[in-house]
Amino acid sequence: MKFLYLKQLLVFVFCLGLLSCEKDEDMVVIQPGTKSLxxxxxxxxxxxxxxxxxxxxxxxxxxPDFGYSAxxxxxxxxxxxxxxxxxxxxxxxxxxxxxxxxxxxxxxxxxxxxxxxxxxxxxxxxxxxxxxxxxxxxxxxxxxxxxxPYLSEPPYATLYLVGAATEGAWNENAATPMFRSATDPFVFTYTGYLKADDFKLLGQLGQWAPSWGSGETANGVTKLVFRSSTSEADVNNFKSLIKEAGYHTVTVNLRDMTITVEPYDATGKPTFNSIGLVGEFNGWAAPDVKLTKTTVNPHIWSGSITLAKASELKFRVNEAWDTNWGSSTDVTKLYGKGGAGASNIKMAAGTYKVFFNDLTENYLFIKQ
The missing domain is CATH 2.60.40.10 (Immunoglobulins)
Structure with a gap:
């Protein structure tokens, strides 16, 4: 019996020894690491x-050196x-x-x-x-x-003109929207009536930042100065870019941070009594969703539309097909340039602010 107990005790001690050896093999003393250069x-x-x-x-x-091979x-x-x-x-x-x-x-x-x-x-x-x-x-x-860095496209649906030169004066909630170029999303244009006075650019309607003001001018091109937030110093107004009241084209390029203003001859350009939107959403038949204009800018139309589902649409005059505009550019984008009898504009469901300039045929939808 004693021999049996002794044998069991030896087996137990042997197992403990194996376990101890196994743990010793797993244990690694890690030294503090030296950092990479x-x-x-x-x-x-x-x-x-x-x-x-x-x-x-x-x-x-x-x-780095961690004190062991790893x-x-x-x-x-x-x-x-x-x-x-x-x-x-x-x-x-x-x-x-x-x-x-x-x-x-x-x-x-x-x-x-x-x-x-x-x-x-x-x-x-x-x-x-x-x-x-x-x-x-x-x-x-x-x-x-x-x-x-560069951007694939700017994070602004459009830019806005604000100031004494514009129809809405210095009311940031009534700033005048520009139109994004169909060929370069960093270029924004506005063609319409402006007074010979000061203005600035806003990135969001109703907000004073982000904004752009005047920098140095050379060879008729003025550099933009950017203000990212209202905690930064305000930027200077554009003071002398509009020489006299009348129609002008303002072009802003956010790639090279420049702005130019050129006179625009609106002589003989037709004015329309009514422009609206027609499309799949209303069975391509009247009543159209009517847009509005002002006496100051009778060529720039604005309004809103709610689409319950995806729809193709166009702009047209007086709820008739004699004069209408689709898209001569990418029909899936929310901005572009129209063309008489051009392709339908393809819109996703949603509510949008709508802007259209019958002088340049530029359109802009801003999803709400």
């Missing part, structure tokens, strides 16, 4: 959509200067120690960080290195970049 081939970049497929910048970094995974973290990487854009690159970003990739990161398009901004980048488990990752020192 990050370098970049560029420090200041102006990004353009023409160069979208070109290489923009190459980041490379050294491997597979390290790396991420690049991108943030706006001064935010301490709050809401950072994080890109994982596995075990690689180098990454080249194309212009389009770096621009997408800048857009995701909500950096202002076509203006210099400060971006910060760092490397995060981690081995997983319970061990904290290491971070490299911050590399600073100056980036001028």
């Amino acid at each position: 990050l370098s970049a081939t560029q420090s200041a970049l102006v990004l353009t959509d023409q160069d979208a497929n070109k290489d923009a910048i190459t980041f490379s970094w050294t491997a 597979a390290v995974n790396y991420s690049l973290e991108f943030g706006v200067k001064g935010t301490d990487f709050a809401n950072a854009v994080v890109k994982d690159y596995g075990t690689s120690l180098v990454k080249t970003l194309k212009v389009s990739e770096l621009n997408a990161i800048a857009n995701e960080l909500k950096m202002t398009g076509f203006q210099k901004g400060d971006m910060e980048v760092r490397v995060k290195a981690g081995v997983g488990g319970n061990y904290a990752p290491t971070y490299s020192d911050v590399t600073a970049l100056q980036i001028t």
